[in-house]
Amino acid sequence: MNSKFYAQAEVLVEVVRQGSMTAAAAALRLSKSNVSQKVADMENDLDIVLLSRNSRSIQLTPAGQKVYDLCVNAVDSLRHAIGEVGHKLQNTALQGVVTISGSNLYLSEIIMPLLPDLYENFPLVRIDLIGGDYPIDQRAEDVDLRIRVGKVDTVGMKTYPLAPLERVLCGHRDFLRDAELPIDPSDLSRFPFVLRTQESPEWVFGKSDQTIKCHVTAPVLRVNSYELCVSAVRAGLGVALLAKAVVQNDINDGSIKELLPAWTVDPIPVSLVVPMSRLRRPEVIAVARYIVGKVRVRPGS
Numbered sequence: 001m002n003s004k005f006y007a008q009a010e011v012l013v014e015v016v017r018q019g020s021m022t023a024a025a026a027a028l029r030l031s032k033s034n035v036s037q038k039v040a041d042m043e044n045d046l047d048i049v050l051l052s053r054n055s056r057s058i059q060l061t062p063a064g065q066k067v068y069d070l071c072v073n074a075v076d077s078l079r080h081a082i083g084e085v086g087h088k089l090q091n092t093a094l095q096g097v098v099t100i101s102g103s104n105l106y107l108s109e110i111i112m113p114l115l116p117d118l119y120e121n122f123p124l125v126r127i128d129l130i131g132g133d134y135p136i137d138q139r140a141e142d143v144d145l146r147i148r149v150g151k152v153d154t155v156g157m158k159t160y161p162l163a164p165l166e167r168v169l170c171g172h173r174d175f176l177r178d179a180e181l182p183i184d185p186s187d188l189s190r191f192p193f194v195l196r197t198q199e200s201p202e203w204v205f206g207k208s209d210q211t212i213k214c215h216v217t218a219p220v221l222r223v224n225s226y227e228l229c230v231s232a233v234r235a236g237l238g239v240a241l242l243a244k245a246v247v248q249n250d251i252n253d254g255s256i257k258e259l260l261p262a263w264t265v266d267p268i269p270v271s272l273v274v275p276m277s278r279l280r281r282p283e284v285i286a287v288a289r290y291i292v293g294k295v296r297v298r299p300g301s
């Protein structure tokens with residue numbers, strides 16, 4: 001793939017993924033006129049119409065779909081190779097800004113403690129963190145790396161699995177002091193629950209070959225962020241399913257008690273997601289590999 005054709009193919013792939021010339025230009029850090037010209041040049045070189053344009057959207061023509069299908073994997077592979085080579089050759093001189101998004105709690109509890117060592121390894125790289133419990137549009141918000149808890153949209157993305165979040169049912173010791181502790185999940189109906197709006201109201205507990213479902217019908221408190229859920233448990237308002245990594249210190253000092261320790265709840269998958277267009281940047285590859293190395297999936301997980 002010669003350099004001119006690759007530049008055209010990369011633009012075509014990004015226009016299709018982003019859905020507009022403007023968004024593709026932002027992702028590729030090119031001007032909109034440059035993007036438009038490369039698409040026009042590719043159409044002239046191939047003597048076909050690649051895109052059907054109207055005021056609301058851009059769609060591939062049948063011929064454009066065939067060209068896109070032939071180009072997309074090659075473009076993604078070359079992007080990845082460019083980033084990998086740059087990472088290997090420029091490891092000590094990597095520089096630039098890498099933007100990472102994720103939930104406030106994950107960024108503060110898992111990612112933030114990694115930053116001092118990361119800065120020591122890559123002193124010319126700067127990290128910008130964007131926190132929030134609701135998923136953002138990674139491409140529209142100009143984010144390089146996204147920590148995604150739960151299901152992931154992999155279209156146009158490179159996905160790295162991270163260690164899943166083990167969950168535990170827990171409550172504050174003062175709240176539980178006079179309570180009759182549950183023996184199995186069927187005993188939970190007498191407990192008030194704190195529930196995040198983003199989580200399923202059906203909790204599934206397992207032990208050996210047993211499975212018991214607990215449906216949270218009327219939580220004592222409903223919150224829209226993980227921080228509020230943790231704060232509610234610490235305030236003694238009820239019990240909740242929380243990531244063990246987040247409340248481990250509270251469990252260690254005895255302020256929070258784990259309920260039903262013999263029962264397990266499926267852990268939540270966590271992924272590091274990178275738009276394919278960012279794989280050309282060696283500093284993005286370097287930071288992604290650093291995080292994956294520190295928050296790796298253990299064998300057998």
